[in-house]
Amino acid sequence: MDAIFSYLDNMFAHLPKTEEVKRAKSELGQMMEDKYNQLRAEGRSDNEAVGQVISEFGNLSELAAELGISNQYQQASSDDNFVTVTDAEAESFIEKTKKSARLIAGGIASVLFGVISVIFFSGYAEGLFNPAVLLDGEPNKRFVAAGIALLFICVAFAVYLFVMVGIGSEKYEIFEKKMVKLEPHQKFVIQEARENHRPLLMRKISLGVVLILLGVAALSVVSILNENNEALILSAVCGLLVVIAISMWLFISGSMLQSAYDKLLNEGDYTLERRKSQSVMQRWAPPYWTLMVVGYLAWSFITGAWHKTWIIWPIAGVLFGLISAIVQASTPNKE
Amino acid sequence: MISSDVIRGYTDIIILYLLLDEPSYGYEISRRITDRSQGLYTMKETTLYSAFNRLEKNGYLRSFAGTETGGKTRTYYELTPQGHTHYQLKKEEWMVTKKVVDQFIK
Known part of the structure; x- marks a missing residue:
């Protein structure tokens, strides 16, 4: 369970702390927590549940436009060494x-x-x-x-x-x-x-x-x-x-x-x-x-x-x- | 499993449909998508949140803090009148799309 929140923290670590970003983080965290609890209730192990929640999380770049962070994604992906x-x-x-x-x-x-x-x-x-x-x-x-x-x-x-x-x-x-x-x-x-x-x-x-x-x-x-x-x-x-x-x-x-x-x-x-x-x-x-x-x-x-x-x-x-x-x-x- | 590219254009109609009768919150909507699609499609959390955000900005959804009986506080979403109209439009659009594509399937 902690793994989910530290995962989320990591994802958001480099983003500006605007209201929109904070709201996105708490909403996503809520959904992940609910899903985790449901999976656990269905008998999955902690590891399995964390793995599934994280693999179904998606990609933050989908939210880039909504969160006004599209610049950061463009910068990161245009780096030549990567x-x-x-x-x-x-x-x-x-x-x-x-x-x-x-x-x-x-x-x-x-x-x-x-x-x-x-x-x-x-x-x-x-x-x-x-x-x-x-x-x-x-x-x-x-x-x-x-x-x-x-x-x-x-x-x-x-x-x-x-x-x-x-x-x-x-x-x-x-x-x-x-x-x-x-x-x-x-x-x-x-x-x-x-x-x-x-x-x-x-x-x-x-x-x-x-x-x-x-x-x-x-x-x-x-x-x-x-x-x-x-x-x-x-x-x-x-x-x-x-x-x-x-x-x-x-x-x-x-x-x-x-x-x-x-x-x-x-x-x-x-x-x-x-x-x-x-x-x-x-x-x-x-x-x-x-x-x-x-x-x-x-x-x-x-x-x-x-x-x-x-x-x-x-x-x-x-x-x-x-x-x-x-x-x-x-x-x-x-x- | 359906590729997320194919279904992208229908994210909105899926979410609007699930909110037609009563307000709901993130995870419940996500679970109902997986259930109704019999496990063939699971909407990623970021896709879902991105859609909520967009639909709300367009005035189709309204969000409010609500509490499940005996549960914790969550953000609930409900359809606005514009949302109902938008759903009808999207539905007709899909009927036509489906009819057209079906002409090329044998």
Whole structure:
């Protein structure tokens, strides 16, 4: 209930205190209070009732002419650094962000799956899992080729997914550069959504970091205790890559949604000062992992030492976990 | 849900209709709009207030402070004679509009 009056106070805070404005405020407040009480009487929770009252409030600019405040609205909307957004646009922007996060995370998972197939098949070709595949004691090149072919298919699929991210996102690029001017009810709804999402984001990030560290720890234990069991070590490497793919999914889905809310609210990395020079880990994830794949392939093809080059993955995984933990920790929660 | 752009021209007739028989206040009018439209249309508070203001300035409505039995003081609105005339005019206008538009609906 208090939320309704503080909402109303906020809306009217910058308006001149003329008789007409005061009357409008008290009339609107009366209607909102009546509606709130009715909703409560019908069994809605405080939160639900406040949410509905505020979303059905409307737009003060409708009253601009009546209240003699039209000048202020024109001034605000003609400011160059700001863009306005409709409820439907904000909603579809959030939806598009969720979809983009799935596509990016899926693309990264696809690339990592390609890497897994190269590692697995090159080990398989050397007879680690089944000595029968060896040809006169030599590695069976057909399996190496199959692994590499799978890698290229996966990378092609990932590229397809990354391109899909760009489709339909042009119209939202403006949110990257300009400040968003929200109506008070929009601000309320989006803040609420962001606050509801925050605990989930925290769980996703910590789970992701823990998973990567566990994967690395498992690999270390396996390689120390079973130094000569190459098949086991190889499996642990593949397991680590699967874990990395899952963690990336968690990081990206969580952080992209969070920064979409921040963009709309002009907070976090999207305050006026930070908008121009921002570095968010979600932006660096695709180039980071692409670079790792390129480095991994170059090193492996040049040296031919496929059984050693996998070492890149645990290092890359820990490094990524570390960087994202630092980025997360050094981004203060404004309020 | 009806888009507010489409129904904007009929805000006045809706409010005048609800005040034909007896005076009423903001929230009650708002609730009756939602009820009568079977939940298909909810008038935003700002739209409603803006209409009250305009209708009153044009002399179609008169506002007074009233108290519900045992309730609190609210601003009530009632139709003036000009308001009744205006309602009849708007009603005829709508009949014609409806007839015309219907010619293009199949």
